[in-house]
Amino acid sequence: MYRDMLLLRFFEERALRVFLEGAVVGTCHAGIGQEAIPVGIFSVLRPDDYAVSTHRGHGHMLAKGADPRRVMAELFGRRDGYAGGRGGSQHMACFEVGFLGSNGITGGGIPIATGAALACKMKRNGRVVVSFLGDGASNQGTFHESLNMAAIWKLPVIYACENNLYAMSSPWSEMAAVKDVAERGAAYGIPAEVVDGNDVLAVRESTARAAARARSGEGPTLIEFKTYRFCGHSRSDTMPYRTREEEAEWLIRCPILRFSERLRSLGILDDSSEAKLRSDAMRIVADAEEFARNSPEPDPESVAEGLFA
Amino acid sequence: MREITYARAIREALAQEMRRDPNVFCMGEDIALYGGAFKVTEGLLDEFGPERVRNTPISEGSITGVATGAAMLGMRPVLELMFCDFLALAADQILNHAAKFRHVYGQQVRVPLTIRTPSGGGRGYGPTHSQSLETWFMRVPGLKIACPASSADAKGLLTTAIRDDNPVLFIENKMLYSLKGDVPEGEHLVPFGKAAILRRGDDLTIAAYSRMSVESLKAASILAGEGISAEVIDLRTLCPLDVDTVVASAQRTGRLLIVEEGTITCGLGAELGFRVFERIWDYLECPPRRLACPDVPIPCNTKLEAAILPSAVKIVDEARAMMEAG
Known part of the structure; x- marks a missing residue:
């Protein structure tokens, strides 16, 4: 898990860097600081469970088992990317690992995840679907409509809300009158809890409870993971809406730092093993970047191919 | 059956x-x-x-x-x-x-x-x-x-x-x-992208879909009584759109009327009319015409509703006007 968190961190830092360098055009939503959530979630789910992501989905995808090379190649818009250059940062899928797609419409993936859970229930395959969403998406109608449907049909879905306190620039406290997104679960008869999203073990435990509930046929759970993105919303964001003091407070609560301390206190991690894990993760990211840079551009002649099955 | x-x-x-x-x-x-x-x-x-x-x-x-x-x-x-x-x-x-x-x-x-x-x-x-x-x-x-x-x-x-x-x-x-x-009682499939010619005719082509195909057939019967022979094409699917069948028909009749129940602006008539026009404009006796709902909301009152929805009677009027135009 620790290595995976490092991988997600280094990958996002590299992704932002190549965007800032101009090697990659378009937009890029990184999830630096939010690594504990996907890593904790998928550490406890089965490989054949599913996930539907948001516009900030690189980390979700990597934690689900997607190939970093092909994720990076998609950021570069290359032929070997998961969408062959059509999707870019926020429209990628990897069905072979059960990652059913990131999504450029805030809240757009919530009913998709709910429908995937309906399919799992109808097929009686015992699988669970994770529906990632942000605090901003919890103000979309799809959130409310989907939670209601999942509750009445007892669907095997976990609504994983990553509350990083800001919907782009808008503070959660100004965009909702309730203190926690989790309070909204009660409106639909869905058990909900607030979890420290920067504590990977807490993420893991809460997900295990929700997955057990889903698999036993009891239905959905809403988990609100409190977290913070250490970077801007997108590459053009200079973060005028939050204070440097607030950022510093959250940096102390860095999920990687905290897990490292925990592992060290338990005697599982030391300087040399940490250095090795870091260099391993760094090597994977460097390899992914090299692969992406060397991947060919898609053929413009192919742009209309595959519109219909 | x-x-x-x-x-x-x-x-x-x-x-x-x-x-x-x-x-x-x-x-x-x-x-x-x-x-x-x-x-x-x-x-x-x-x-x-x-x-x-x-x-x-x-x-x-x-x-x-x-x-x-x-x-x-x-x-x-x-x-x-x-x-x-x-x-x-x-x-x-x-x-x-x-x-x-x-x-x-x-x-x-x-x-x-x-x-x-x-x-x-x-x-x-x-x-x-x-x-x-x-x-x-x-x-x-x-x-x-x-x-x-x-x-x-x-x-x-x-x-x-x-x-x-x-x-x-x-x-x-x-x-x-x-x-x-x-x-048919058993399995019955109709392929997409293949329009149906509901009635053969020589003087003009009427292309429509859904209820307007039914109205167009009624109109063609009335027109036949007046000596106007209308071909009626039911498009069946809008995507894929069977332009070829309409082109072949309009090339032969020299006149194309497109009928739809939706509002006129950027509708089927605009799209299909142009696609046909750009291919066979030199075969046409007069410009293609569109009969559709004007760009207003549909009212509840029956008379107001009838005033804006296309119908067999309005199709007949359009067809007559086209025959007079050339």
Whole structure:
């Protein structure tokens, strides 16, 4: 898990860097600081469970088992990317690992995840679907409509809300009158809890409870993971809406730092093993970047191919 | 072969496909015990049970997304939207999700989703329950649109839609539900993208779909009494659009009238008329003409509604004017 968190961190830092360098055009939503959530979630789910992501989905995808090379190649818009250059940062899928797609419409993936859970229930395959969403998406109608449907049909879905306190620039406290997104679960008869999203073990435990509930046929759970993105919303964001003091407070609560301390206190991690894990993760990211840079551009002649099955 | 209504033909296609493939299921508002607002799904609950004839909350946006998500994992949902006007609530899930996923995700996924919904006026339901919005969706790449004008096509096109691995918008018509016609009893498929020539004629070509094909046939009978020979083409599907059949006909007759129930601006007439014009303009005796609803909301009052909806009488008037023009 620790290595995976490092991988997600280094990958996002590299992704932002190549965007800032101009090697990659378009937009890029990184999830630096939010690594504990996907890593904790998928550490406890089965490989054949599913996930539907948001516009900030690189980390979700990597934690689900997607190939970093092909994720990076998609950021570069290359032929070997998961969408062959059509999707870019926020429209990628990897069905072979059960990652059913990131999504450029805030809240757009919530009913998709709910429908995937309906399919799992109808097929009686015992699988669970994770529906990632942000605090901003919890103000979309799809959130409310989907939670209601999942509750009445007892669907095997976990609504994983990553509350990083800001919907782009808008503070959660100004965009909702309730203190926690989790309070909204009660409106639909869905058990909900607030979890420290920067504590990977807490993420893991809460997900295990929700997955057990889903698999036993009891239905959905809403988990609100409190977290913070250490970077801007997108590459053009200079973060005028939050204070440097607030950022510093959250940096102390860095999920990687905290897990490292925990592992060290338990005697599982030391300087040399940490250095090795870091260099391993760094090597994977460097390899992914090299692969992406060397991947060919898609053929413009192919742009209309595959519109219909 | 026996005569059954358009509504029963749809129900028959649903039942036959649900028997054939356990992944096919119906979902929508009030479709189970109540049988849907127009009773199209009546009786299906008894045979298939509440899991496969699934009532949903009134959440058009998200039920469309839920159906899409289920389709992505191999189910073949047939979603009923009670009125086509509610497509506006479902539009994001159709435009940005269902129709895009296959192309955008690099062909990793299929979305075998059918959305059934009734279009059209004529019942005095007014501005939010009478529209014909299907031509909006002609501009959504990745979406197919079928619009049957007869009981046989209702069954045949719906069967094709359900078996198609792509999202299909299946446009029914409220005024046609009670229309009777011959329908094959067993498996019946009608291919997409192949227009039907409903009546042969030499003087002008009338191209239409859904209820306007029926109105065009009535108009052609009246015109025949006046010595005007009209060919009537029922397009059957708007995507794919069978331009070739219309081109071949208009090239021969020299006149093209396009009839649709939706509003005129950027409608089928604008698109099809231009596509035909750019190919055979030098064969045409006069410019193609469009008969459609003017760009106003559809009123409840029967006389006001009749004033704006196209009809057989108005088609006859247009055809006469075209014959006089050249």
